[in-house]
Amino acid sequence: MTFVVLEGFSGSGKTTLALEMEKRGWVRLPESAHVVPRSVPVADRADTFSDYCLFGATMGFSSAIAKSRERGRVVSEGYLLGDLAYAKIRFELKKSDAYPVLLRLCKDMLSDPRMRPDLYVRLEAGGDTIGSRQARKGERERNVDGYFKERFYPALGEVHTELGESEVERVRTDSDKSATLERVLAALERRGAWRP
16 A cells, blocks of 8 residues: 655664554564674675675565555665665775665666655754764664765765655654654655555
8 A cells, every 4th residue: 555665864763753653553664774684784884795785685575565565554764775875875985886786676676666665755854863863873873984974865865866766755853753753644644645
């Protein structure tokens, strides 16, 4: 029925919002960094093999997405395009060679309508909010390289443009989670992707 992706930099509130939506009956798919083995470096420490592993973890949800969206609503904490944005930045920094291959795979996957989200919700927060949320994250998931923070949203926009994925709703997440959740649900309702 509905497949929504929450996109955003680490600390933008993807997991918090997805957990709240799960309480309302949505099927939640966790962010790839949360499901790969702990030995896989993530965030700004990832490399070529990490990019393949992270993207592969997201691809692993394909069957769940195709089957779950037939019966109900699916919310994903990040998705292929978020993984690609990070891979693109690492490619630019010569930390990974995976981006061109992953981009082709993503194009192939999104050619199947069952794999295309109905809506991407781009979660954005101010620097102070991101900083305080990053401080609460474990060392493994914390982004310490300022370039990643500066480059993530532009890279994400470039990936969206290149793949023709234009159904994006922007939501600020600086306030408390209840207010943010209401803004996200209102945006989904306005776009016809959800009804209370």
